[in-house]
Amino acid sequence: MLEYALTVLLLLINFVVLNCLLRQRRRKRTEPPLIHHYLPFIGSALDFGKDPLNYLMNLKEKYGDVYTIELAGWNAHVFANPLDVRNLERTKALDHKDIIGDFVTCMVGKNHYIHNNPDNTGPSFLERLMGRAHSVEQIEPTPAKISKSIEHALDSNLRGSMQLSDLCHIAKDSVVIALRKLLQDVGVHKGTRKVHLYDMCKRIIFDITFNLFFGSLPDPVKRAEETARFYDVFKIYFAGSPLMVDRIPVHLLPATKRALAKILEMIGEINWSERNNVSQLITDIVDSNPHIDFKDARARHLMIILWSAQANTAPALFWTLAHLLKNPDAKRAVLKEFEEFNGRYRLRGRSSAEPTADASWPQMNNILSLKKKDIDKLVVLDGCLKETMRLTGSSMSVRKAMQDTVINTSSGRQYAIRKGDYTIFFAPVTHMDHEIFESPKEYDYDRFLIGEHEGVLSSCVPSSSCDSDSQNSEPTQLLGTLRSRSRFYKAGQRIAASRSIMTFGFGSTRCPGRHIAMIEIKLVTLALLKHFDVKICEPDKPLPDFDLTHLGFGVMPPSQDVRVRIALPDDHNNNMRQAF
Numbered sequence: 044m045l046e047y048a049l050t051v052l053l054l055l056i057n058f059v060v061l062n063c064l065l066r067q068r069r070r071k072r073t074e075p076p077l078i079h080h081y082l083p084f085i086g087s088a089l090d091f092g093k094d095p096l097n098y099l100m101n102l103k104e105k106y107g108d109v110y111t112i113e114l115a116g117w118n119a120h121v122f123a124n125p126l127d128v129r130n131l132e133r134t135k136a137l138d139h140k141d142i143i144g145d146f147v148t149c150m151v152g153k154n155h156y157i158h159n160n161p162d163n164t165g166p167s168f169l170e171r172l173m174g175r176a177h178s179v180e181q182i183e184p185t186p187a188k189i190s191k192s193i194e195h196a197l198d199s200n201l202r203g204s205m206q207l208s209d210l211c212h213i214a215k216d217s218v219v220i221a222l223r224k225l226l227q228d229v230g231v232h233k234g235t236r237k238v239h240l241y242d243m244c245k246r247i248i249f250d251i252t253f254n255l256f257f258g259s260l261p262d263p264v265k266r267a268e269e270t271a272r273f274y275d276v277f278k279i280y281f282a283g284s285p286l287m288v289d290r291i292p293v294h295l296l297p298a299t300k301r302a303l304a305k306i307l308e309m310i311g312e313i314n315w316s317e318r319n320n321v322s323q324l325i326t327d328i329v330d331s332n333p334h335i336d337f338k339d340a341r342a343r344h345l346m347i348i349l350w351s352a353q354a355n356t357a358p359a360l361f362w363t364l365a366h367l368l369k370n371p372d373a374k375r376a377v378l379k380e381f382e383e384f385n386g387r388y389r390l391r392g393r394s395s396a397e398p399t400a401d402a403s404w405p406q407m408n409n410i411l412s413l414k415k416k417d418i419d420k421l422v423v424l425d426g427c428l429k430e431t432m433r434l435t436g437s438s439m440s441v442r443k444a445m446q447d448t449v450i451n452t453s454s455g456r457q458y459a460i461r462k463g464d465y466t467i468f469f470a471p472v473t474h475m476d477h478e479i480f481e482s483p484k485e486y487d488y489d490r491f492l493i494g495e496h497e498g499v500l501s502s503c504v505p506s507s508s509c510d511s512d513s514q515n516s517e518p519t520q521l522l523g524t525l526r527s528r529s530r531f532y533k534a535g536q537r538i539a540a541s542r543s544i545m546t547f548g549f550g551s552t553r554c555p556g557r558h559i560a561m562i563e564i565k566l567v568t569l570a571l572l573k574h575f576d577v578k579i580c581e582p583d584k585p586l587p588d589f590d591l592t593h594l595g596f597g598v599m600p601p602s603q604d605v606r607v608r609i610a611l612p613d614d615h616n617n618n619m620r621q622a623f
């Protein structure tokens with residue numbers, strides 16, 4: 044009996060080994076160098092997961108700018124030179140729709156597609172959404188039309204400059220209301236309070252995003268209660284979502300599954316007609332199909348928007364603040380620029396936000412009166428955000444070859460790519476490139492600036508004055524001379540600043556929410572650092588490492604939270620009287 048079992052086992056092992064050998068990919072002459080792995084299917088996944096940047100950089104050193112790895116069953120061609128991004132963008136056969144569709148399907152635990160891919164031979168967008176309850180012909184508008192209108196809604200409402208100005212207008216109220224709610228809840232008006240910075244960023248970004256996109260209840264108390272109810276459920280789902288993206292079946296994550304079901308139910312029950320300022324993006328998505336059966340799919344779609352708008356913005360805000368708090372020169376320069384801007388334009392604003400009953404609480408009129416075009420002028424702040432995006436961005440832009448194709452590289456070589464293969468561009472490979480950025484691991488707040496700034500910044504009136512709330516400083520040459528840096532160089536070739544930071548992906552599919560994300564982060568940063576006294580509790584401790592579970596999504600969250608002390612500035616009341 045034992046002999047029989049052993050023979051079966053040996054046969055089985057032989058079969059598996061033979062199968063793996065036969066299925067092993069063989070490189071064709073025109074294809075990129077192929078890295079062989081000991082573990083079939085898993086391939087590079089373990090090494091990549093441990094230390095992706097070093098793993099890919101070592102391979103680049105050995106094999107050059109383009110090579111092929113097997114990553115958890117995918118044949119992935121890694122492109123490691125930002126000068127090749129333009130060619131990747133231009134290659135029509137490369138597509139991201141299946142990738143996003145797959146990602147979204149993981150996120151909601153069932154088939155759900157954001158784009159209708161005409162090349163898909165499988166069930167279409169609505170067939171998937173509706174579990175085939177209806178044939179495509181029965182549904183009006185058609186799946187392709189709905190998909191198109193959602194794509195259009197994302198594109199026009201998040202990228203158009205008029206629409207962004209409108210969003211910015213609502214966002215500044217949302218920022219002031221969210222900050223006031225959170226900081227008064229922890230008791231900052233009663234004295235210094237210690238809070239966890241990342242936790243605070245997640246709460247603030249949720250409050251802003253939810254009310255900015257989904258609109259808000261007119262009654263401030265009900266608005267706050269509703270936001271808190273949504274956040275309590277959302278945060279459980281959010282914590283489990285990286286595991287869902289890693290394809291852990293949702294039924295193995297009971298808390299996440301319950302939170303997902305609950306949040307979809309809550310979204311489905313929203314009465315849009317009783318809300319103020321529902322964004323055009325959400326209105327367009329809600330209107331994209333009036334069919335009653337679309338309700339569940341619509342809730343899933345809105346949930347994806349809610350998730351996409353938080354997942355990277357919250358960690359990006361955390362790192363922006365953490366780096367500014369760790370680097371007093373950077374913080375001083377940001378506040379100095381804002382003061383000069385205020386001094387020059389004498390910002391005065393009116394809020395649609397309810398005025399606070401507590402007169403000693405900052406009204407933040409200078410934040411409330413900022414317009415998008417004003418924010419665009421704050422180049423030092425913008426430079427700090429870019430530097431943060433560079434240091435913390437881990438986006439992995441993946442495209443699928445929908446047919447056999449050839450990609451040219453900047454070195455003049457051509458590589459054949461097979462239909463069904465993937466191309467990968469991992470942003471940190473560019474962000475940490477010594478040829479493009481000097482000392483790339485360091486935070487250098489003026490890396491993205493050019494102009495005669497050094498003397499001006501360091502000669503800025505003593506730090507206490509730079510930190511003060513005074514609005515009276517005369518404009519100096521600072522605003523006039525500093526500009527955002529528009530290009531970098533690698534191997535003597537120009538790289539546009541937009542391609543030197545790839546945290547938002549690249550090409551036509553670059554994150555549509557990037558502009559509003561930056562606006563939110565800039566508004567919160569200014570409001571918090573300008574109107575409150577914020578300090579890291581343990582200033583000598585280095586900032587935490589990255590939480591690698593979010594690798595490839597965009598911005599990596601911290602592996603640990605950082606405690607900060609927040610208080611109203613000592614001279615708050617005096618300044619308020621002087622300034623307003």
Ligand code: HEM
Pocket residue numbers: 139143157197348351352353355356359438439440441546547548549552553554555556557559560596597598
């Ligand atoms: C710091 C903040 C953010 C970062 C780093 C970020 C990053 C990204 C990345 C890397 C992609 C994939 C792009 C590609 O495949 O090339 C993406 C897609 C997307 N992002 Fe963002 N994102 C941020 C904020 C937002 C916000 C605030 C929204 C608001 C709604 C948003 C909505 C989306 C959507 C809808 C997609 C899918 C686009 C499509 O496939 O058509 N993102 N984001």
